Amino acid sequence: VTYGYIAGGAGDELTVAENVAAWRRFRLRPHMLRDVSSISTATTVLGTPVAGPILVAPTAMHGLVCEQRELATARAAQRCGTVHVLSQAVTTSLEDVAATDPGAPRWMQVAVQRDRGITRDVCARAGAHGYRAIVVTVDSPVLMRRTRFEQASFNVPAGMGLPNLVPAAGVTPDLYEVVLGFDPTLTFDDLPLLAEWSGGLPVGVKGIVRGDDAARCVDAGAAAILVSNHGGRQVDTCVSTASVLAEVVEAVDGRAEVYVDGGIRRGHDVLKALALGARAVLVGRSVVWGLALGGEDGVVEVLTMLRDELETTLGLCGLTSVHDVPADLLTTLA
Numbered sequence: 001v002t003y004g005y006i007a008g009g010a011g012d013e014l015t016v017a018e019n020v021a022a023w024r025r026f027r028l029r030p031h032m033l034r035d036v037s038s039i040s041t042a043t044t045v046l047g048t049p050v051a052g053p054i055l056v057a058p059t060a061m062h063g064l065v066c067e068q069r070e071l072a073t074a075r076a077a078q079r080c081g082t083v084h085v086l087s088q089a090v091t092t093s094l095e096d097v098a099a100t101d102p103g104a105p106r107w108m109q110v111a112v113q114r115d116r117g118i119t120r121d122v123c124a125r126a127g128a129h130g131y132r133a134i135v136v137t138v139d140s141p142v143l144m145r146r147t148r149f150e151q152a153s154f155n156v157p158a159g160m161g162l163p164n165l166v167p168a169a170g171v172t173p174d175l176y177e178v179v180l181g182f183d184p185t186l187t188f189d190d191l192p193l194l195a196e197w198s199g200g201l202p203v204g205v206k207g208i209v210r211g212d213d214a215a216r217c218v219d220a221g222a223a224a225i226l227v228s229n230h231g232g233r234q235v236d237t238c239v240s241t242a243s244v245l246a247e248v249v250e251a252v253d254g255r256a257e258v259y260v261d262g263g264i265r266r267g268h269d270v271l272k273a274l275a276l277g278a279r280a281v282l283v284g285r286s287v288v289w290g291l292a293l294g295g296e297d298g299v300v301e302v303l304t305m306l307r308d309e310l311e312t313t314l315g316l317c318g319l320t321s322v323h324d325v326p327a328d329l330l331t332t333l334a
């Protein structure tokens with residue numbers, strides 16, 4: 001049941017599969033005879049230095065797969081020198097996660113609740129505990145239909161809390177009620193609230209799959225656009241993120257950083273995202289699988305593997321930096 005919750009997506013899961021397939025339809029056109037004796041994957045995201053352009057996506061309830069819960073994920077991200085985006089729907093309070101290493105770079109994901117006081121409170125707590133950005137997920141205005149987990153009657157296990165969403169101790173939340181609690185009236189005009197509530201943190205908008213929407217988010221003050229279809233978990237048959245990334249990058253036109261997630265499984269997927277103009281990628285399920293199989297070390301292994309593969313592929317393509325990946329490195333399969 002837990003496996004289905006993590007692996008699955010909306011409807012017939014066509015977008016879940018398409019996200020992975022879309023990266024794989026691109027082919028690389030490597031350059032030769034370049035000096036690649038020194039390769040760096042280092043970059044920055046919203047001004048924070050990271051060892052590579054590979055961030056930890058917000059995913060819910062790590063307590064389902066690991067006793068150390070989100071604390072293990074946080075420590076793994078720290079060890080790998082990258083940003084951990086903490087989901088609001090997690091089994092550890094944002095304060096406890098921050099306490100693992102108060103100086104480590106982390107961002108807080110929220111979905112605005114109908115009771116906006118809850119979201120205002122989470123943003124304020126994040127701002128007060130050293131989180132460096134708010135990521136607002138905007139792709140869940142109504143309840144999604146996930147056949148796999150509905151058939152299995154998946155829900156939050158008894159005794160497990162979601163302390164950033166439902167602060168009352170001892171209350172096991174109902175997942176459907178949590179999602180139905182998201183505010184369906186949210187519009188572009190509300191985006192400035194997130195910065196205000198958090199005490200001025202930069203805001204990234206997650207769940208964008210169109211250039212026109214991305215431009216409007218930036219007009220409303222977004223510092224980053226996260227091209228995402230929630231790993232195929234919201235709108236089945238939604239376009240793959242790989243297929244719309246270039247359109248979003250063009251529409252944003254350098255006014256905000258653009259990241260992408262969905263189907264990133266290998267270092268060459270990351271390289272392709274960079275060639276299409278993303279500054280970094282986020283990884284969802286692969287991190288959760290690493291956590292389930294090996295706890296903190298498992299997550300380190302996944303993140304290290306992706307970064308190592310990216311470095312190798314850069315070198316083999318005649319490139320030495322993540323900042324100069326040309327668009328013509330890619331061609332598409334007929």
Ligand SMILES: Cc1cc2nc3c(=O)[nH]c(=O)nc-3n(C[C@H](O)[C@H](O)[C@H](O)COP(=O)(O)O)c2cc1C
Nearest residue numbers: 006057058059060087137230231261262263284285
């Ligand atoms: C088990 C699971 C839980 C997730 N929970 C959240 C969440 O709480 N908030 C959110 O914005 N996205 C959530 N996502 C979506 C991820 O942030 C990300 O967009 C997606 O997993 C990327 O695709 P990938 O799994 O193919 O890497 C979740 C994804 C999974 C698989």
